[in-house]
Amino acid sequence: MLSVENLTSRYGRIEVLHGVSFNVAEGEIVTLVGSNGAGKTTLLRAISGVQPTTGGTISFSGESIGGLKAHKRVARGMAQVPEGRQVFAPLTVDDNLRLGAVTRRDDGIATDLENIYTTFPVLAEKRHLQAGALSGGQQQMLAIGRALMAKPKLVLLDEPSMGLAPILVEQIFAIIADFKKRGLTVLLVEQNAYAALAIADRGYVIETGRITISGTGRALLEDPRVRAAYLGL
Amino acid sequence: MAEFLQFAFSGLTVGAIYALIALGFTLIYNASDVINFAQGEFVMVSGMTAVFAAAAGIPLPLAALLAIVVTVLFGILLHRLAIEPARGASPVTLIIITIGASILMRGLAAVFFDKNFHSLPPLAGDTPLNLGGAAILPQSIIVLIGTGIIVTALWLFLNRTLMGKAMLATAANRLAARLVGIDTSAVIGISFVVSALIGAIGGLLATPITLTNYAIGTLLALKGFAAAMLGGMGSPIGAVAGGLLLGLLEAFGAGYLSSQYKDAIAFIVILAVLFAMPQGLFGRASIERV
Numbered sequence A: 001m002l003s004v005e006n007l008t009s010r011y012g013r014i015e016v017l018h019g020v021s022f023n024v025a026e027g028e029i030v031t032l033v034g035s036n037g038a039g040k041t042t043l044l045r046a047i048s049g050v051q052p053t054t055g056g057t058i059s060f061s062g063e064s065i066g067g068l069k070a071h072k073r074v075a076r077g078m079a080q081v082p083e084g085r086q087v088f089a090p091l092t093v094d095d096n097l098r099l100g101a102v103t104r105r106d107d108g109i110a111t112d113l114e115n116i117y118t119t120f121p122v123l124a125e126k127r128h129l130q131a132g133a134l135s136g137g138q139q140q141m142l143a144i145g146r147a148l149m150a151k152p153k154l155v156l157l158d159e160p161s162m163g164l165a166p167i168l169v170e171q172i173f174a175i176i177a178d179f180k181k182r183g184l185t186v187l188l189v190e191q192n193a194y195a196a197l198a199i200a201d202r203g204y205v206i207e208t209g210r211i212t213i214s215g216t217g218r219a220l221l222e223d224p225r226v227r228a229a230y231l232g233l
Numbered sequence B: 001m002a003e004f005l006q007f008a009f010s011g012l013t014v015g016a017i018y019a020l021i022a023l024g025f026t027l028i029y030n031a032s033d034v035i036n037f038a039q040g041e042f043v044m045v046s047g048m049t050a051v052f053a054a055a056a057g058i059p060l061p062l063a064a065l066l067a068i069v070v071t072v073l074f075g076i077l078l079h080r081l082a083i084e085p086a087r088g089a090s091p092v093t094l095i096i097i098t099i100g101a102s103i104l105m106r107g108l109a110a111v112f113f114d115k116n117f118h119s120l121p122p123l124a125g126d127t128p129l130n131l132g133g134a135a136i137l138p139q140s141i142i143v144l145i146g147t148g149i150i151v152t153a154l155w156l157f158l159n160r161t162l163m164g165k166a167m168l169a170t171a172a173n174r175l176a177a178r179l180v181g182i183d184t185s186a187v188i189g190i191s192f193v194v195s196a197l198i199g200a201i202g203g204l205l206a207t208p209i210t211l212t213n214y215a216i217g218t219l220l221a222l223k224g225f226a227a228a229m230l231g232g233m234g235s236p237i238g239a240v241a242g243g244l245l246l247g248l249l250e251a252f253g254a255g256y257l258s259s260q261y262k263d264a265i266a267f268i269v270i271l272a273v274l275f276a277m278p279q280g281l282f283g284r285a286s287i288e289r290v
């Protein structure tokens, strides 16, 4: 479904992705773990088309999308839940969700909106409030709901558990695990490596802009290097 | 009292025009961080086109329509030829480009039209109405009503249509806007079209009262900029409030102090806002996320 080959990207003169290659097959949950500054956010932004790349290829559903603008990639079925939630703070919850479907032209939008409200009842209660007035956990649910409104095939999630209380973290991971049952493909970036690898089919470790370890979720959880560096064991 | 009313009315009338220009600044700034100093030229191009079209024998309504079309075309050209190719440049560079475009438009108007002052016939005659002892031009009332309609229409567009909401979303969080699939370059293009349209209507409303000439754009842009700063750059409500307030300050300043300093008031406002309250009256506190 998604295949990244030898991708490089830089901020000014500083290269932060030095030839990243990995892939995600249809229906999989793939987790990417890495410490602060490893390049996870840069990688996801490059895939979504909001961060320029300097080399390599990105293909999605068998087609090269490296030259497409961000909005065209969304229209092809790729949505991102960005780091730090990035909700449209002055707009209402309802408008945030509707804007998630801005690339769609089909008539299923209203039904999907109601489905999001069924999945996240707390958002339904607050649908007419400004998104900026929600708590961190609610904003995260809104960011997830907004991405789902695009009716994506692939969802990219950038540290969805960051800064949330343990009970909410559990809830968020349950929701992501549930994506699989809806037929969604997931690329999940996390520092909370244990929970993220536990729900993953496969995983990769990224260190300073390079993929260094890969394997099934279970294999990575048992890998001594991963246990030492990311699980604190 | 009659004098006070007189000043208040003339202040509100001029202020309404400043408000329209400030709204144009706001829309483009929100979409792109660019402060479009060619905003005043939209008012000039529209007024001059209408004047010369009417003088060439085209009926006034058609001349007005032509003026709007020509001005909006200028807005599209400005975006396509000057802003879009420089995409990715710093806002300061883009601002300098708009100043260049403004000088160019002024030059073109001087050559293509002329350097004289012109007026348009007022829509509802020129017999002043008596209001509490103050003589009010019917055109003043038309300016105020017209501005009210534009502000309402803009509000409805921004808050009731998906495209308007996409513009608000782009203003609120550009990264998130791109990630949900909003074509943010198209949003910038639309902001230029809407700003040009507002400037064009402003020019048609104002010309019967303020007259027009190839060079009025520069001062109008500065006044509109002062109004937008006063209201808080980025806030549509602030733009309207700032425009009206600046118009009132000018009218009372000119009336009660000295008309010599009328144009200086806008500059004093810019300086005062910069020093005392950089966020303006309605601006959001610029707290950056870490």
Ligand SMILES: Nc1ncnc2c1ncn2[C@@H]1O[C@H](COP(=O)(O)OP(=O)(O)OP(=O)(O)O)[C@@H](O)[C@H]1O
Residues within 6 Å of the ligand: A011, A016, A034, A035, A036, A037, A038, A039, A040, A041, A042, A043, A083, A191
């Ligand atoms: N806008 C920027 N300008 C310059 N350098 C940047 C910028 N954003 C990130 N970097 C640098 O690029 C590198 C990768 O950053 P990135 O945000 O992709 O890491 P990350 O893995 O997402 O980290 P975190 O876990 O903290 O979110 C870091 O060294 C960072 O300092």
Ligand SMILES: [Mg+2]
Residues within 6 Å of the ligand: A040, A041, A042, A083, A158, A159
């Ligand atoms: Mg990150």
